[in-house]
Amino acid sequence: MTFTPAVxxxxxADRVRAATGPDEAAALAYPNIALVxxxxxxxxxxxxxxxxxxxxxxxxxxxxxxxxLIDGPADTVEFNGATATGSARTRIERFLDLVRxxxxxxxxxxxxxxxxxxxxxxxxxxxxxxxxxATAAAAAYGLELDGRALSRLARRGSGSASxxxxxxxxxxxxxxxxxxxxxRSSYAExxxxxxxxxxxxxxxxxxxxxxxxxxxxxxxxxATSPCYRSWADSSMTDxxxxxxxxxxxxxxxxxxxxxxxxxxxxxxxxxxRPAVRYLSPHSLAVLDAVLALRADGITAYATIDAGPxxxxxxxRADAPHVAATIDGLGDFVTTRTAHIGPGATLLPDTxx
Ligand code: 2P0
Numbered sequence: 001m002t003f004t005p006a007v008x009x010x011x012x013a014d015r016v017r018a019a020t021g022p023d024e025a026a027a028l029a030y031p032n033i034a035l036v037x038x039x040x041x042x043x044x045x046x047x048x049x050x051x052x053x054x055x056x057x058x059x060x061x062x063x064x065x066x067x068x069l070i071d072g073p074a075d076t077v078e079f080n081g082a083t084a085t086g087s088a089r090t091r092i093e094r095f096l097d098l099v100r101x102x103x104x105x106x107x108x109x110x111x112x113x114x115x116x117x118x119x120x121x122x123x124x125x126x127x128x129x130x131x132x133x134a135t136a137a138a139a140a141y142g143l144e145l146d147g148r149a150l151s152r153l154a155r156r157g158s159g160s161a162s163x164x165x166x167x168x169x170x171x172x173x174x175x176x177x178x179x180x181x182x183x184r185s186s187y188a189e190x191x192x193x194x195x196x197x198x199x200x201x202x203x204x205x206x207x208x209x210x211x212x213x214x215x216x217x218x219x220x221x222x223a224t225s226p227c228y229r230s231w232a233d234s235s236m237t238d239x240x241x242x243x244x245x246x247x248x249x250x251x252x253x254x255x256x257x258x259x260x261x262x263x264x265x266x267x268x269x270x271x272x273r274p275a276v277r278y279l280s281p282h283s284l285a286v287l288d289a290v291l292a293l294r295a296d297g298i299t300a301y302a303t304i305d306a307g308p309x310x311x312x313x314x315x316r317a318d319a320p321h322v323a324a325t326i327d328g329l330g331d332f333v334t335t336r337t338a339h340i341g342p343g344a345t346l347l348p349d350t351x352x
Contacts, residue, residue, distance in 0.1 A: 023107075024068035025139035029131035029344035031123060032057040032163045032170065033200060033303060033311050035258040036239045037265045040222040040232060042174075047155045048182045050222065051235045052174040054191075054242050055163045058200060059341030061117025063128035067096075067140040069107040078112045095130065095157040096137060102153070103141040111137075123202070123309060126214075130157030131164035135344045147343075151188040162187065167342040168194040169246055171239075190343070193246040198254075199319035200338045201312040203326045205282035214306035217269055217276040224273040231264045255301025255313045262303040278307050282332045286310040289326055298322065 038053035070076070077084035077092050084092065096109055113133065115125050134154035138145055145153060147165060151172075155162035163170040168190055175185030222228050238261045245253035269276040283304060290312055293300040300314045300322050314322045316339065323335040 023140060024066060025136045026064065026066040026347040027132045027135035027139070027344055028062050028064050028347055029128045029135060029161075029164050030058050030060070030062045030167075030341040031117065031125065031128040032160065033305065034160065034163070035254060035303060035313075036235060036242050036261050037305075038159050038172065039218055039235075039265045039268065040228065041159070041218065043178060043182060044219070046179075046183050046186075047159045048178070048186050049159055049172070049174050050232050052171060052239050053160075053163070054169065054171045054239060054246075055160070056169055056198070056200065057164060057167045057341045057343065058338040060202070060336055060338045061115070061123060061125070061128065063113060063115050063125065063132045064347075065111065065113040065129070065132035065136045067133070067136040068110045068112075069105075069140055070110050072108050072110075075108045076110045078110075080114050091157070092133065095133060098156055099134075099137045099141050099143065099153070103138075103143045105141050107141075109137070109140065123204075123207075123305070123307065126158040127160040127164045130154050130161030131344045133157060134161065135165070135346060139346055148187045148189065152183065152186065155186065155188075165344050166190040168192065168340050171243070191243065191246065193249065194340050196246070196249045196251065196254075197316055197340060198251060199314055199316045199322075201314065201319055201323045201326060202336045202338055203286045203310045203312060203333050204336065205280060205286065205310070205333050206308045210278065210307050212276050212278075217272070217278075217306055220274075220276060221268045221272040225268045225271045227268045227271045231268045234264060235261060251313070251315065252299050252301075255299060258303045258313060259301040262305075266304060279304065280308040283308045283310055285329055286312075286326055286333060289329055293322060293325060 032055040034053050034055040036054040038049050040050035042048050042050050075093050075096055077089050092111055117123050131154050151162040151165045154165055163172050170188050170190050172188040175182050238257050242257045287302055290300050290302045298318050300312050303311050312322055319337045323337055326335050
């Protein structure tokens with residue numbers, strides 16, 4: 001299988017740059033992959049999670065987004081070169097409404113956004129998407145927010161987007177309480193540890209959008225899985241142990257915790273009613289290859305999000321061997337190797 005990016009990142013950035021002027025801003029943000037997952041909300045409207053999560057921001061598959069304020073009666077949204085429709089458009093319009101309310105502004109906006117990677121395939125496109133949109137929209141509407149406040153804003157577009165505001169290893173605190181108290185206390189921040197410099201080999205077995213959205217899967221799982229509460233409890237332990245493992249730069253421990261946390265999350269989906277199953281036979285083939293690599297003494301651990309694609313954490317030095325092993329499984333899989341990436345940025349000469 002050949003991986004075809006939707007829009008090359010550099011070309012998307014050029015298009016956006018060419019379009020910027022007053023009252024407009026463009027931003028670039030990268031996806032992040034959670035090593036301790038966010039899976040379940042305690043408040044749907046404020047995007048307050050049940051548990052804290054911890055991620056690594058990547059240096060591949062960025063989203064580039066420009067927001068230009070316009071005179072027209074409605075927002076317009078262009079996504080990967082086509083007019084956005086349906087729920088994708090509604091999510092962006094609702095988010096812009098939130099930004100307008102926060103800024104005390106009423107102008108509508110023209111949004112142009114492009115993903116360099118697959119969309120809706122469990123490769124964190126909504127994380128990079130809403131991190132880029134929050135960064136660009138806040139600047140275009142004249143909101144001056146620090147990193148913590150911007151992460152809280154991005155959270156309201158998509159929970160995982162709060163983490164893509166920052167580079168390297170990032171925690172998103174679940175926070176405490178409901179309403180405004182919960183909102184203020186649920187933010188993301190970087191935690192350092194970047195010296196570890198691991199690689200994440202992304203094994204793409206399917207780059208089409210999933211049938212059940214992660215939002216719906218999360219909702220169904222928390223409401224119906226008899227295993228959900230025990231996963232959430234163990235995830236809190238995983239979070240504490242993961243922070244300690246990152247602080248002591250212990251890659252085998254980081255991998256072990258990440259793998260058990262992800263497989264536990266999938267167990268909650270499999271036990272939802274009706275079940276949600278993102279794992280495919282190809283996902284399992286990659287998981288078997290990871291086990292075989294470990295049996296050969298390679299530090300390689302898997303994590304999987306709301307989709308069939310598998311991400312393999314390993315050292316930078318081992319990444320070529322890990323990628324070659326997975327590529328060798330057959331035509332059904334192709335790999336891209338990521339490393340630690342930067343936080344969201346405004347593109348030069350944009351913003352106010
Ligand atoms: C994560 N995922 O921590 C987890 C692991 C998928 C599996 O965050 O409803 O698109 O927009 O807050 O952020 C995907 O969920 O969900 C996700 P919403 P989001 O990365």
